Amino acid sequence: MTANRTVIRGGLVITASDEIHADVLVEDGRIAALAAHDSAAARSWDDAQVLDATGKYVIPGGVDAHTHMQLPFGGTFASDTFETGTRAAAWGGTTTIIDFAVQSVGQSLRGGLDAWHAKADAQCAIDYGFHMIVSDVNDHTLKEMDVLVQEGVTSFKMFMAYPGVFYSDDGQILRAMQRASVNGSLVMMHAENGIAIDVLVQQALAAGKTDPRYHGEVRHALLEAEATHRAIQLARVAGAPLYVVHVSAQEALAEITAARDLGLNVYGETCPQYLFLSTDNLAEPDFEGAKYVCSTPLRPREHQAALWRGLRTNDLQVVSTDHCPFCFSGQKELGRGDFSKIPNGLPGVENRMDLLHQAVVDGHITRRRWIEIACATPARMFGLYPRKGTLAPGADADVVIYDPHAEQVMSAETHHMNVDYSAYEGRRTTGRVETVLSRGVPVIDAGSYVGRTGHGQYLPRGTCQYLI
Ligand code: URP
Numbered sequence: 001m002t003a004n005r006t007v008i009r010g011g012l013v014i015t016a017s018d019e020i021h022a023d024v025l026v027e028d029g030r031i032a033a034l035a036a037h038d039s040a041a042a043r044s045w046d047d048a049q050v051l052d053a054t055g056k057y058v059i060p061g062g063v064d065a066h067t068h069m070q071l072p073f074g075g076t077f078a079s080d081t082f083e084t085g086t087r088a089a090a091w092g093g094t095t096t097i098i099d100f101a102v103q104s105v106g107q108s109l110r111g112g113l114d115a116w117h118a119k120a121d122a123q124c125a126i127d128y129g130f131h132m133i134v135s136d137v138n139d140h141t142l143k144e145m146d147v148l149v150q151e152g153v154t155s156f157k158m159f160m161a162y163p164g165v166f167y168s169d170d171g172q173i174l175r176a177m178q179r180a181s182v183n184g185s186l187v188m189m190h191a192e193n194g195i196a197i198d199v200l201v202q203q204a205l206a207a208g209k210t211d212p213r214y215h216g217e218v219r220h221a222l223l224e225a226e227a228t229h230r231a232i233q234l235a236r237v238a239g240a241p242l243y244v245v246h247v248s249a250q251e252a253l254a255e256i257t258a259a260r261d262l263g264l265n266v267y268g269e270t271c272p273q274y275l276f277l278s279t280d281n282l283a284e285p286d287f288e289g290a291k292y293v294c295s296t297p298l299r300p301r302e303h304q305a306a307l308w309r310g311l312r313t314n315d316l317q318v319v320s321t322d323h324c325p326f327c328f329s330g331q332k333e334l335g336r337g338d339f340s341k342i343p344n345g346l347p348g349v350e351n352r353m354d355l356l357h358q359a360v361v362d363g364h365i366t367r368r369r370w371i372e373i374a375c376a377t378p379a380r381m382f383g384l385y386p387r388k389g390t391l392a393p394g395a396d397a398d399v400v401i402y403d404p405h406a407e408q409v410m411s412a413e414t415h416h417m418n419v420d421y422s423a424y425e426g427r428r429t430t431g432r433v434e435t436v437l438s439r440g441v442p443v444i445d446a447g448s449y450v451g452r453t454g455h456g457q458y459l460p461r462g463t464c465q466y467l468i
């Protein structure tokens with residue numbers, strides 16, 4: 001196979017808007033044309049190399065808009081590097097990630113962004129962009145936001161949680177939102193009332209409640225809902241759009257739904273862990289629950305139905321992974337005897353496309369909605385569409401040939417993420433990635449990794465293309 005001229009023959013092409021039996025011509029890294037099987041146009045591509053997709057789906061590469069490779073957290077670092085994490089993403093049918101560069105307190109945005117460029121440069125197997133975590137809002141930072149937007153970093157994550165680390169108070173958030181309303185960027189909010197949560201953490205520990213399951217109890221659903229409500233009101237005052245990350249509580253989703261019913265530019269993202277896992281996992285004995293410690297936390301099972309409904313009604317628009325892996329051994333174990341010291345985050349960048357395909361099989365969402373929430377809308381939301389997220393002439397040839405009938409069992413034994421456990425250990429799913437092209441170049445070829453460290457390019461992004 002070469003990158004120059006390839007035809008993907010015989011598959012069912014699925015995008016967010018269409019399902020068509022079509023052949024796909026790839027030329028010089030881009031989609032050149034689509035034509036019905038056996039049409040005169042498709043027959044005229046006989047000189048191209050052929051990838052047979054008979055009986056398979058042909059879908060756009062996944063766009064995971066929320067990953068944390070090498071994130072420093074709780075005295076350690078997320079265990080996937082940009083090299084290992086993007087390779088694992090490709091194995092799972094994701095061809096674009098948007099990771100989070102971090103501004104530490106006292107540092108400039110520029111300093112943080114440069115550091116993240118240095119980590120990712122020449123390391124990635126697939127294309128990548130950056131959001132910027134803003135931890136220190138001041139006059140200088142606010143001016144820097146404008147510069148970063150011009151450089152293609154068009155979204156800024158802020159935290160209402162983690163006082164003393166990433167936390168911003170309401171005044172700081174309002175100022176950043178006001179700036180975003182002028183420079184066209186999108187504020188992404190970690191919506192949890194961290195001040196109240198820290199009180200509950202101290203009370204729980206003082207009462208001897210140290211197990212991982214208390215992580216879920218102190219990070220109360222109402223404190224997610226309260227923060228979500230407050231973030232929405234601050235965004236309204238600022239006249240800025242708002243994207244709420246990793247929504248897990250049905251009460252928080254209700255706040256987003258109410259805002260959207262008012263016609264506001266308020267968006268919500270959820271993650272596979274909230275759709276497939278629950279507080280039952282956090283309560284697993286022998287400290288196993290630590291494997292499921294993330295924030296926002298896993299919720300009781302009842303919340304899952306509300307999240308699925310939100311995905312169907314478009315009150316939630318995006319499913320990202322919030323991939324932030326920490327090994328059980330030596331990393332999650334830092335919190336034995338004190339749940340508040342367990343590094344927060346779950347692995348999942350390799351699992352997202354398969355889990356969401358399973359949701360199609362289970363009847364939660366349609367095939368087109370699968371592509372919409374995992375590929376097209378994240379690309380639109382973060383200024384990458386139609387280069388990414390769809391299969392149309394001119395788009396990057398980020399293409400996945402997906403076998404909808406293959407069976408697999410998720411396991412740390414077989415996954416490619418650099419982490420010693422799977423959050424979905426033993427889970428049987430139907431559907432598997434067979435072949436992955438990134439800008440026309442094979443990364444996964446019939447189930448084998450053929451990619452290259454450094455193939456992935458940095459993606460400067462436009463502003464949000466999803467506003468009403
Ligand atoms: O637990 C999580 N989500 N860890 C990653 C950092 C964040 O808040 O997204």
Ligand code: ZN
Pocket residue numbers: 190245246295296
């Ligand atoms: Zn967060």
Ligand code: ZN
Pocket residue numbers: 066067068322324
């Ligand atoms: Zn995150």
